[in-house]
Amino acid sequence: xxxxxxxxxxxxxxxxxxxxxxxxxxxxxxxxxxxxxxxxxxxxxxxxxxxxxxxxxxxxxxxxxxxxxxxxxxxxxxxxxxxxxxxxxxxxxxxxxxxxxxxxxxxxxxxxxxxxxxxxxxxxxxxxxxxxxxxxxxxxxxxxxxxxxxxxxxxxxxxxxxxxxxxxxxxxxxxxxxxxxxxxxxxxxxxxxxxxxxxxxxxxxxxxxxxxxxxxxxxxxxxxxxxxxxxxxxxxxxxxxxxxxxxxxxxxxxxxxxxxxxxxxxxxxxxxxxx
Amino acid sequence: xxxxxxxxxxxxxxxxxxxxxxxxxxxxxxxxxxxxxxxxxxxxxxxxxxxxxxxxxxxxxxxxxxxxxxxxxxxxxxxxxxxxxxxxxxxxxxxxxxxxxxxxxxxxxxxxxxxxxxxxxxxxxxxxxxxxxxxxxxxxxxxxxxxxxxxxxxxxxxxxxxxxxxxxxxxxxxxxxxxxxxxxxxxxxxxxxxxxxxxxxxxxxxxxxxxxxxxxxxxxxxxxxxxxxxxxxxxxxxxxxxxxxxx
Numbered sequence: 001x002x003x004x005x006x007x008x009x010x011x012x013x014x015x016x017x018x019x020x021x022x023x024x025x026x027x028x029x030x031x032x033x034x035x036x037x038x039x040x041x042x043x044x045x046x047x048x049x050x051x052x053x054x055x056x057x058x059x060x061x062x063x064x065x066x067x068x069x070x071x072x073x074x075x076x077x078x079x080x081x082x083x084x085x086x087x088x089x090x091x092x093x094x095x096x097x098x099x100x101x102x103x104x105x106x107x108x109x110x111x112x113x114x115x116x117x118x119x120x121x122x123x124x125x126x127x128x129x130x131x132x133x134x135x136x137x138x139x140x141x142x143x144x145x146x147x148x149x150x151x152x153x154x155x156x157x158x159x160x161x162x163x164x165x166x167x168x169x170x171x172x173x174x175x176x177x178x179x180x181x182x183x184x185x186x187x188x189x190x191x192x193x194x195x196x197x198x199x200x201x202x203x204x205x206x207x208x209x210x211x212x213x214x215x216x217x218x219x220x221x222x223x224x225x226x227x228x229x230x231x232x233x234x235x236x237x238x239x240x241x242x243x244x245x246x247x248x249x250x251x252x253x254x255x256x257x258x259x260x261x262x263x264x265x266x267x268x269x270x271x272x273x274x275x
Numbered sequence: 276x277x278x279x280x281x282x283x284x285x286x287x288x289x290x291x292x293x294x295x296x297x298x299x300x301x302x303x304x305x306x307x308x309x310x311x312x313x314x315x316x317x318x319x320x321x322x323x324x325x326x327x328x329x330x331x332x333x334x335x336x337x338x339x340x341x342x343x344x345x346x347x348x349x350x351x352x353x354x355x356x357x358x359x360x361x362x363x364x365x366x367x368x369x370x371x372x373x374x375x376x377x378x379x380x381x382x383x384x385x386x387x388x389x390x391x392x393x394x395x396x397x398x399x400x401x402x403x404x405x406x407x408x409x410x411x412x413x414x415x416x417x418x419x420x421x422x423x424x425x426x427x428x429x430x431x432x433x434x435x436x437x438x439x440x441x442x443x444x445x446x447x448x449x450x451x452x453x454x455x456x457x458x459x460x461x462x463x464x465x466x467x468x469x470x471x472x473x474x475x476x477x478x479x480x481x482x483x484x485x486x487x488x489x490x491x492x493x494x495x496x497x498x499x500x501x502x503x504x505x506x507x508x509x510x511x512x513x514x515x516x517x518x519x520x521x522x
Binding site for chain 2: 189
């Protein structure tokens with residue numbers, strides 16, 4: 001009789017405990033413990049098992065690990081359907097700011113970093129569309145305002161050269177392919193986590209110079225997009241444009257390049273509600 | 276049938292059983308609790324810890340370490356003189372957030388492509404008469420504002436630092452004068468291994484220097500010497516790229 005009651009008491013208590021275990025935190029804890037078990041497998045294999053319970057545990061872990069090995073490797077989303085419950089846990093690394101099939105509008109001020117004769121400031125407008133997370137196309141236009149630098153004013157004043165013949169850029173437009181192979185996260189002074197993408201772009205366009213002509217231009221660029229939310233980001237872009245134009249003496253053509261630095265904000269459409 | 280002691284034991288065990296059932300009963304029932312709307316939380320809050328820290332185990336540890344580097348520097352807005360310079364750097368990392376360093380640059384002593392164009396017969400300006408920069412030394416302060424990692428197409432990951440740069444230095448010119456300069460900018464450091472990193476810095480250099488433009492001095496039959504070129508404040512953008520080794 002005592003045994004009966006004691007057994008009933010134990011069953012009741014254990015049932016109550018399992019009811020508590022329905023809490024999601026405990027489920028996560030179980031998953032973590034399962035993961036720890038999996039990691040401890042080499043130890044179980046190498047160590048000499050002393051008692052029967054340890055041997056059983058080691059066997060269980062080994063069986064579990066073996067079954068994991070037999071499961072198919074996850075290469076696409078469809079493969080997730082073939083996973084066995086709680087046998088194989090697949091982690092999908094999500095980008096904080098998804099870009100697939102979304103439109104991006106980029107607005108920023110722009111300046112030229114490498115023009116010794118002119119101070120060049122302006123603005124950049126770009127629109128991009130990503131077919132895939134890593135690949136997209138982008139069209140852009142930059143309108144620029146130029147003023148003579150101190151060096152050019154001195155050159156004209158002291159040496160009476162023809163400063164107006166020195167090539168300077170009034171505007172440029174481009175069509176680019178964007179490739180985003182790099183993404184990551186960084187911490188600001190160990191206080192806050194920021195998610196970012198690094199992209200490379202390349203394309204063609206035209207540069208309007210001081211004489212009104214438009215020169216065919218090769219455009220290369222690199223930049224980063226720091227996610228502020230799922231629809232807005234801070235973005236900087238370093239663009240390097242190469243084109244040909246007449247040199248100062250106006251008799252021969254030469255190669256010119258402009259390095260543009262832009263830093264502004266990107267807006268993404270539509271809203272990323274599907275993740 | 277049962278003794279007095281057995282009956283007492285059965286009584287206690289029955290009581291335990293009933294109490295256990297009572298404790299677990301509400302859990303089995305799991306009733307849905309409805310709270311008044313105004314008692315529900317209207318905003319979410321995050322816990323504030325006394326010692327917040329996002330990175331628990333840094334892959335790249337720089338504290339109390341020395342770093343040396345070799346850099347190529349591009350003087351992006353230098354109009355007349357060669358825009359290249361080679362630099363040697365040495366830094367000491369006081370902690371994970373700051374580093375102090377010394378930089379030495381040897382300037383290339385040629386002329387820029389613009390100066391070569393202006394040297395052609397039409398203009399005939401000989402900028403070799405103007406004093407060129409020879410060497411520069413800087414004391415540099417780095418504030419490592421961002422530390423992170425990035426994935427390269429899910430193949431590998433690279434740690435990096437994004438840092439603010441502030442420097443003070445001196446530049447020696449051919450006219451045997453030394454001019455002061457200040458620099459400020461930002462730089463990236465990408466760790467290819469735990470020791471070797473690729474570093475790129477973009478700076479604005481504010482410096483006193485002789486101006487290479489002087490009426491008659493560049494075209495006269497006789498070289499008037501360096502003394503005719505006046506000094507003024509210059510603003511130069513610089514881009515450095517190079518490799519650093521941490522040990």
